[in-house]
Amino acid sequence: MELDERKKRILKAIIQTYLETGEPVGSRTISKYTDLNLSSATIRNEMSDLEEMGYIVQPHTSAGRIPSDKGYRLYVDELMKEKEQEVADMHQLVIQKTDRLEKVLQQVVRVLASNTNYATLITGPQIHHTKVKFTQLSRMSENQLLAVIVAEGNMMKNQMIEISEPIDDEQLLKLNLLLNTQLNGLTIEEINLGVISKMKEQAGIHSSVVTSVLDAIADAIASDEEDVPVYTSGTTNIFKYPELADSQRASSLLSAFEEKQTLAEFLDEAGSDDNGTGIQIYIGSESPVQTMKDCSVVTASYELGDGMKGTIGIVGPKRMDYENVVDNLKILKNQLDGIFRKPDS
Amino acid sequence: MELDERKKRILKAIIQTYLETGEPVGSRTISKYTDLNLSSATIRNEMSDLEEMGYIVQPHTSAGRIPSDKGYRLYVDELMKEKEQEVADMHQLVIQKTDRLEKVLQQVVRVLASNTNYATLITGPQIHHTKVKFTQLSRMSENQLLAVIVAEGNMMKNQMIEISEPIDDEQLLKLNLLLNTQLNGLTIEEINLGVISKMKEQAGIHSSVVTSVLDAIADAIASDEEDVPVYTSGTTNIFKYPELADSQRASSLLSAFEEKQTLAEFLDEAGSDDNGTGIQIYIGSESPVQTMKDCSVVTASYELGDGMKGTIGIVGPKRMDYENVVDNLKILKNQLDGIFRKPDS
DNA sequence: GTTAGCACTCCACAACAATGAGTGCTAACA
C-alpha cells in the first residue's frame, strides 16, 4: 500500500489534534475540522489503511486512533512544518551575559523549562575535556597549599593540598611558573596522561618537595571524575501530562532525573552522533534510557567555542509540541554558540 | 476528662499500629495484639474518649481511628520511647572524611535518605556567615584578576575581576598582604559592612587602581547572596507512601523541593529556635510551609565548629517512623559536630 | 468497671445497565 498525499494529510491532522488534546481522535473530528472536505466514512477507510501500515493504533476497538512511534517519527521527519528561521530570530530568549559558565547553563535550563513546559536537562562541558587557562598555587599555611585551576568558560577547580614538609617562597614561585608554562592550553585529561610525570623528572633536580606537590596536583585533578555537571529544571512539569502523571511512571521518571550520571551519558551520546543540525529526537522506545520509553526526548548539542560543548535535553510526553521545542532549542543553540569564544580569536 | 495511664497506652498502641500499616485501626486489633487484656468493647469506650479529647479521629463512622495531629504530637513528646544512647553509638553511619564541606553535606543527605526512606534536605553554612581563612588575588591576564576566597570548611569562592588599567606586581603583592591581614577571621557579612571602605581609605594613598580592585572585590563577595547551599536526596521516596503519592500532592511537594530558597528559609528558621536537643518535629499543619501540611518534618541543627552551622530536614508522611528518624539524626549530629573544628583549637 | 451481644453505619467492591463515541461493513451514488 502506498502512503499518498491524502493519507499524509490525514495522518498529520490526526497527530496534530492528538498533540493538543491527548485524547484518541476519531474520524468524525478529522472530517469536520480539516479542509479536506471528506466524509467521516472516507476518513475511516483511510485511517484503517494508516493503521494497517502502522502509523496509528487503536487503544481499543471503538476508540479513536492515536499515533504510534512510527507515526510520530514520520511526523517529525516529514510532516511537521519547519518554521522559518526568521521567526526564530524574532523572539530572543533572555540569557543574561555572565562570565561564569555554570550560571549560563542554569539560566538556559530554567528558560527552556518555563518556555516549553517540559522537563529540561543540560550537560555542561566536563572540566576534564576543557583547556586549562591558568593555574595558581599558593600557600595557605605551613603545610597546606591551595591549587586553583581555571579552565575555559571560567570553570574553576579548587584543591587543598597537604604537604609533609614546608616549601619555601622561591620554590613556590618556580612551581607556579612551571605549572603555567607547561599546563596552560592542555586539557586536564591530557595533563593526566603523563605531562605531570615528565614535569616531575624535570623538577626532580630541584627538590623532592616539588615532586610531592606535583603528585598531589596530579591526584587532585584526576579525582572526582564523577562530578559531571548536569543541571535540571522543571522536572515536575511531567505532572502536567496525565499520561505521565500516574505515580508509577512519575516516580521512575523523576528517579531517572536524579541519576545525573546516567543522564549525562545518555545526553552526551545523543549529542555526539550528529545529523547536521545537532538536533536529535528520540520517540518513545527509541530512547536508550528504559525509564523514558513513554516519553520523547529532544536533544541539541551546543558548542561554546574552544571545544567546550555539551548537550541540552528536553523530556516530555510523546505528544510533545515538537515544533515549539525544536524552535526553542535552535534559538538557544544560536545564542550559546561561541558565547565563550575569546573575542579576539 | 483525664488522660490516664491506660488511655495513653491505648493511644500509643493505636499510633504504633497505624505507623506500620497506614490503615485506620479498630478496637479489635488493639484488644488482640496488645498485652492490655481488655476486650474490644472496653477499648471502644476508651477510644471514644480519646476521640472526644481530640487525639484520634475517625475518617468515617464505621472505620477505625487514625491519630490526629494532636495525637502525633503527644506521641513524639511523651509516648515514643527514647532509644538508649548506646544504641545510637553502636551503628556508626558511614561518613567519609573529606576536607570539602560540600562533599560532606552531600554524603549526609544521601545516607539519611537511604537509611530512612524519606526525603532528606540539608542546608549548609552560608559562606557569608562563615569566617574567611585566606584570600588570594592573582593576575590571570593583563586586565583580569582572579580572587579566591577560602572560608572555614574550605568553602571556596572564586571571582573574576575585570580591571580597566593594569596593576603591577608590587601593588598586587601589597594588596594580597592587605587583604589577608585585614579580612582573615571576619565573615563575609562583616566584610560587607564597611571594612572594605575603610581599607580603601587606607590604601587610597597608594593608588587608585587598588581602590577599584577593592571595589570589585566588595561587589564580588556581596553578589550572589542567593545561592544558599541546599542539598536534597531521596525526594522520590514520597512515592512510597500512598497518602502522598497521588499526583496532586506529589507534584506540589516535589515543586517545593525544587524551591531551594524557600526550603532554606524554613530550615534555618527551624534550626534557630532550639529546644535543647536541636531536634524539632513539625507535624502536619504545624509546618510553616503550606505544601507540607500533609507531611511531617523533622529537623536537626548541627554545628561544625567556628560558627559553621546548618540544618537537616527529613520530610515524610505524618505516620513516619519518628523514633528511627530522630535516632538517625542524633547519630549524624554527633558525627558532624565539630568535624571541621581545627584540631589544635 | 468490664464485657458480651446486637443493631446500625457506611465503605469497598462487584455486578449490572445505560450511554455514547467510534468503528467496520454494505449498498447506493456520481
Place this chain on the structure above:
DNA sequence: TGTTAGCACTCATTGTTGTGGAGTGCTAAC
C-alpha cells in the same frame, strides 16, 4: 472507481444498586 450515508456492533466510561464486612455505639448483665 472513489465517495458517502446508513446501520449494526463494540467497548470504555459512568452511574446504579446490592451485598459483605469491618467497625462502632449502646444496652444489659456480670
